[in-house]
Amino acid sequence: MAILKCVASGCPLSNIFSYVTRREATEDKLIGGVNCCADSALDEFVFVKKQFHKEDGRQYYHFVQSFSPEDDLTPETAHEIGLRFAEAFPEYQVLVATHVNTGALHNHIILN
16 A cells, blocks of 8 residues: 655755656656656746746645555556556646665655
């Protein structure tokens, strides 16, 4: 069973993108976007913020969806679960990055 945690969003948007997409934690096939392209998600997030004059205040929502090792999931299945969760926010752009560098698979989900 997955556990979902909301993480304080104190660092700049570019920093959180760098953190969740870093190569030592994930790989390209485990980074995806909903209502945005994973490769250009940061630029797309910034563009939308400028379009709607939302450059101040909270810049994003950050969730971590963690799975138990007992769930016996592949990284691809965990990533698909994260993408499906992201689809629950149809009004948002969402970046999903699945990390495989710890004892438990987990998704970082960034909502714009």
